[in-house]
Amino acid sequence: MSTVRGARERARAEVTAAIKDEARRQLAAEGAARLSLRAVARELGMVSSALYRYFPSRDDLLTALIIDAYDAVGAAAEAAHARSDHRSGLACWVGVSAAVRTWALDHPHEYALIYGSPVPGYSAPQDTVGPASRTALTLIAVCREAYVSRGMALPLLPEQLAPEAQRMAADFAPDLPPAVVAALVAAWAQLVGLVSFEVFGQFHRVVEEREAFFSYAAAQLGVSVGLLGEV
Amino acid sequence: MSTVRGARERARAEVTAAIKDEARRQLAAEGAARLSLRAVARELGMVSSALYRYFPSRDDLLTALIIDAYDAVGAAAEAAHARSDHRSGLACWVGVSAAVRTWALDHPHEYALIYGSPVPGYSAPQDTVGPASRTALTLIAVCREAYVSRGMALPLLPEQLAPEAQRMAADFAPDLPPAVVAALVAAWAQLVGLVSFEVFGQFHRVVEEREAFFSYAAAQLGVSVGLLGEV
DNA sequence: GTCTATAACGAGATAGAC
């Protein structure tokens, strides 16, 4: 009985994976706005109504792709953190940043899905917030390590922003100084800006030495949050 | 004779503007990937083939919208520069940055068109590069003023990146130090990252005091390129 | 010369009956 159920579940997981794979292919070809359950079904030799056994709606399929994408960058960031030199906070920071960039360049359409323009008519459900925060949490972890073991330079924080920074610190990293947390949030947005410019082609005929330039800018961001070490 | 031509040209300009207005409305509702010539024509009470007198193809309409959007942010940036306090480079920088942010928040879909995910199947022609550079050129102008009148702090530049920075400086601002130009390119991408996070909703439940936070982060970026002044 | 309208193509999406 349990083997039957196991086989059934395995089959279901396989079909689910096949659907997501085909949907990702369409994402690349047509964009998220044009993702169509029917086209996915046709390509898989299924009938469109059969897909609804796996994803109740187009938006649910989109949600699954978004969660997968967030999880994939998050995993890449965590792996980079695990294998990086924990003696230098700045090296960790640059390593994690570079992992995000590499993943984005390898999966431009999934990157666009999570950090590009919102899909019109789609609003992300609560299920995405956990996976969405994995990468940012990794950068926070890098700072936490550096802070507790070797200390950090405290970034400047305008008085006016002190309450906001305290709130953010209480929400995301109560063990870090508010000035570091505020700088971290800004640096995370700025890091994604760097990656987006490269992935979306804005560096065409502007930056040629992409990898070196990114390392330079990422290190600069690491310094801006207070990480120490030679650039 | 010339009045006839004037009238014709005026009529043509009016229809062209109406088409673009309606297209922008569709951009907001459906997204760039779903922009449809037929729907635009229907909404204007025209027949789809008539649109081809004004835009030879759907992509040409898209191109026009993109150029308009680049010109609009560029104009907003230039206006902010013109009216800002030229005695403080940092104040100029923050003012121009804030103008970009304000325009983006007021025109989120046009912002997404130029700085969000690329439209699948569309590739921008050469005509867009001029308008596209207006905003960046304004930031360069801010730095140029500061550099010639009051000097700037030279940002760090890793040796490895020196040739690339020299090339960028030669291309975009031969009168500025390569270290400033390299930092400028990075800061511009990072600035767009900040704006994109806010416009695309990534600051939801993360940053509450959006305007104050942006000023803080933008000032930090100004400092990173070497502008002087109190934050 | 400048414009709009009619009609059509091939392709794809959609809804519903069976």
Add this chain to the structure above:
DNA sequence: GTCTATCTCGTTATAGAC
């Protein structure tokens, strides 16, 4: 699950009004 009738789309050819 299947089939069909009816939509949409971008684009073109053609004919005629001003």
